[in-house]
Amino acid sequence: MSTFSGMSLAAAYSLVAVLCAYLSLYPAMVGYLLNRFFPTGNASRLLLAFPALWLMSDWMFGQALTGFPWMWIGYSQTDTWLAGYAPLFGVQSVTLAVVCTSAALVLAITQRKIRWLFIPVMLFIGGYGLQRQEWTTPGEEVDFALIQGNIPQSLKWEPSEIRPTLLKYLTLTQKNMDADIVAWPESAVPAMENDMREFMTNMDETLRSKNTGFITGIQYYDQQNNQSYNAVVGIGLIDKEGQQSYQYGRNNRWYKQHLVPIGEFVPFETYLRPLAPIFNLPMSSFSRGNAKQANILVKGYKFATAICYETEFSDEMRQNIHDDTQFIMNVSNDSWFGESTGPWQHLNIARMRAIEFGKPLLRPTNSGVTAAFDEKGRLLASLPQFEMAALRVKVKTTTGTTPYTKWGSIPLVIYVVSSLLLAYRLQVVSIAGISVR
Structure with missing residues (x-):
């Protein structure tokens, strides 16, 4: 604090x-x-x-x-x-x-x-x-590249850092274009999607030409309803036939529906915001997404998505996990925790979701702990904290559901x-x- x-x-x-x-x-x-x-x-x-x-x-x-x-x-x-x-x-x-x-x-x-x-x-x-x-049935292997940009939290939302931040992520992405799917962490694109349409369109075209799917965290402002969202968007090769493409503000996305108090929304903000800087953190005016949203489709694979601490709320997550959901994608930014045990505790919570739902879980983060688990919650691979790196890992799809997914x-x-x-x-x-x- x-x-x-x-x-x-x-x-x-x-x-x-x-x-x-x-x-x-x-x-x-x-x-x-x-x-x-x-x-x-x-x-x-x-x-x-x-x-x-x-x-x-x-x-x-x-x-x-x-x-x-x-x-x-x-x-x-x-x-x-x-x-x-x-x-x-x-x-x-x-x-x-x-x-x-x-x-x-x-x-x-x-x-x-x-x-x-x-x-x-x-x-x-x-x-x-x-x-x-x-409980669930494993299928084919998918090659992932989870990108860990390691952007200091103190610099993340500085306007002057948008270009250097994107260059770091692009450098690692270009080295891993041969992966089936590249995934960036929560708010990896540190700007509103409204201001990044050209960037997102170019990424979509480039990745489709490489036969690569792409998932990234970004922010989106709905001008019609005057609402901002913490979002995850799937672009690049969306369906295996390559017929779908990126559409600004429209399809193939997840809006975070369980927001962090103070960090992403401020209750009674009219009264609290004038009191102290903690009530005026960057990106603390988000709106909630719907409780039920379609799985994100990337390269023909279906992803149930959770942003940051949404993984704590398993009864909410299970509403978006179905028989044909093949992966859980948990994008996160745990830089706030620094060198404490917080990121490791958060990782353990995410791991339990893989066990509960019988689905493999991919976890790209800004500064760690970036990791991948199979449908039994077994660690497949991880990256050290506080390093700029890409995690290459092959993970099998799954189909089916656990009793907990059905009955909660x-x-x-x-x-x-x-x-x-x-x-x-x-x-x-x-x-x-x-x-x-």
Whole structure:
């Protein structure tokens, strides 16, 4: 906040403290509700009520104030057998498995009964089996070139840097014209599409002549409706026959629909913008795209698209992932995080989406972490952070859907309601039994 918004260190630390206090309300709420409504009965309290309340808390955290479900507990298990539950009911089913495992271990220790260990053992065995289930069908290999421009965030939106920025991306692109598809990251073209029509048209014609598809992040201003969008556009060889071409502002694009508060839109902006520089960041007046949008078509392949932290919202993403969706394209710019763990956490979140949906995920970023995962979430290739480079990687298409893609969180909602009702019923019976004695 102090680096990019001009906010003083004291104010930045104060805001972080307020954020920490806010985030602590959710686990505190779980503890309060657990002790208020489920005070007795260790087994039902820990194995039924506690996991259900934890999931409820996560869902509230993921929706309140536009939502920020960053690093739910389930994300910690991308490298374990428990990740096998993700294609079934999403990352929160992995969270559920972790919480139930923890509850069973507490019971085993406090009651000194080894039988409770049966629960985590069976959960891990179940996850192992599910990991080996082929939910989607791999197909042909596609050769990608993911371009990492490594443009300093402090220079990215300077008008004088537009040409140097594009030259960097073009230099790497020209060396990789033999790829099937070249992909640039979020806002790689640091200007409005309205001002870059000639550039985009030339790119389209050049890439079509090379039989190469192209995906890039750019901004678009809809003059008719006075709305700006953070966009991704597919041009070059769009269909395999080469019959389609770039059309300004019309087709084959994705408009970001889950915007970053303050960074991409400012709530109550009339009142907040005059208060501090943090409320006047570049490109902080975007409009939302539609919740459902067509997949981007490039060289005949269909891409479900997510810009930056849209990958956190799997229930929103699944609305745009279909049987014939072959890839997930997650363009991003994590330069804001600097050398912190933020880019790596973001990468892990994106990886979980590949596991959940059974679709390979391509991730071109400005400064890292640029990477590619297969439909099982296995890392195929990546680039070091803070380097100007191109990642060449061959990735197989997939078709089909996972149970989570079809049903979303509905099974978990049913589980939560049923568990709370059963746990409460057992509480009533337990308390009645104590009263009789």
